[in-house]
Amino acid sequence: MNLIRCYASAVLVCSTLACSGSSSLPSSDKVVKEEVGKETSLEVVSRVLDSHSIKVDDNEELAKSARFRAAGDSMSMAEIEAEWATEPEMTIARYFSERFQTEELRQIAEAGVAWAQYDLAQRYYVGESHLQDFERAEYWLLSAAEQGYGRAMHDLMTAYFTDGPSQENAEKALFWSRRLADQGAPEDTYEVAGIFYFGSHGVPEDKVEAIRLYELAAEKGSPVAMQRLGQIYSIAIPLFTPPDSSGDNVLAYMWFNLASSRSAAPSAEEQRNYVGGLLSRAEILEGQRLAREWDEAHPLPPSELSRVGVSRGKSMRYRFLLD
Numbered sequence: 478m479n480l481i482r483c484y485a486s487a488v489l490v491c492s493t494l495a496c497s498g499s500s501s502l503p504s505s506d507k508v509v510k511e512e513v514g515k516e517t518s519l520e521v522v523s524r525v526l527d528s529h530s531i532k533v534d535d536n537e538e539l540a541k542s543a544r545f546r547a548a549g550d551s552m553s554m555a556e557i558e559a560e561w562a563t564e565p566e567m568t569i570a571r572y573f574s575e576r577f578q579t580e581e582l583r584q585i586a587e588a589g590v591a592w593a594q595y596d597l598a599q600r601y602y603v604g605e606s607h608l609q610d611f612e613r614a615e616y617w618l619l620s621a622a623e624q625g626y627g628r629a630m631h632d633l634m635t636a637y638f639t640d641g642p643s644q645e646n647a648e649k650a651l652f653w654s655r656r657l658a659d660q661g662a663p664e665d666t667y668e669v670a671g672i673f674y675f676g677s678h679g680v681p682e683d684k685v686e687a688i689r690l691y692e693l694a695a696e697k698g699s700p701v702a703m704q705r706l707g708q709i710y711s712i713a714i715p716l717f718t719p720p721d722s723s724g725d726n727v728l729a730y731m732w733f734n735l736a737s738s739r740s741a742a743p744s745a746e747e748q749r750n751y752v753g754g755l756l757s758r759a760e761i762l763e764g765q766r767l768a769r770e771w772d773e774a775h776p777l778p779p780s781e782l783s784r785v786g787v788s789r790g791k792s793m794r795y796r797f798l799l800d
Contacts, residue, residue: 670702
């Protein structure tokens with residue numbers, strides 16, 4: 478079983494999707510909601526697991542695989558371990574979700590579980606078991622995104638960016654990109670920062686906003702964001718241009734130093750050493766001091782570093798066709 482499922486890049490999305498607020502729920506799904514309303518989400522999940530004779534036990538390999546799947550859903554290690562400690566049934570259910578019947582998955586989604594809402598949107602979209610239904614796919618994708626589910630927000634952002642240059646699509650794309658940057662995983666924030674930095678997908682170039690987002694990604698633990706900040710500020714490595722066109726090799730050294738200490742690509746250490754060769758001893762010490770101060774102000778548990786950079790997989794190819 479693939480723990481992290483990959484999909485083709487999103488291309489088009491129906492222009493009737495709203496930036497916020499769900500579409501109306503199809504009538505058949507409303508009935509299910511009333512039926513499961515008396516159960517908590519954990520009770521629904523436990524019931525579905527029992528129906529498949531799936532037990533939560535002390536199988537360490539299974540537990541590890543299930544938690545890795547959660548990392549692919551852009552959960553932080555702290556969130557993953559907290560869920561495993563309090564609601565291991567939820568972690569296991571996510572891992573085995575492909576085994577569930579669409580009706581079972583829908584009941585979990587109706588109970589408010591974001592990953593189930595996202596998975597259900599995919600089932601309605603691709604039409605498994607002849608269930609293709611774009612209206613329901615739209616509803617559940619938005620439901621998951623509105624709960625801050627990273628994969629759903631990413632799919633909406635990507636779809637709107639590639640759905641054409643209309644003002645409406647641009648506004649929706651920016652809405653979801655900013656929300657994804659703020660609430661998403663480090664790699665999500667890093668990706669959105671690049672959109673603003675390079676002015677891609679029809680978004681006006683905004684280096685000030687891009688640097689803010691790169692710094693936010695760095696605070697979330699992204700070593701590649703730290704390395705990119707080093708490249709932006711570096712005068713010696715003119716790959717990028719800071720917003721005011723005045724680089725700072727001491728700041729660049731600081732960011733390269735942080736990136737190389739967090740298992741970034743070997744090029745981060747090489748770039749740090751290259752910039753360091755152009756600095757005085759006093760400037761190197763200043764860069765190291767700045768790095769230590771930043772590190773102390775933004776602690777990240779060692780376990781969190783192992784999750785940074787885990788791929789969520791590519792976006793679903795949502796193409797809600799207009800009549």
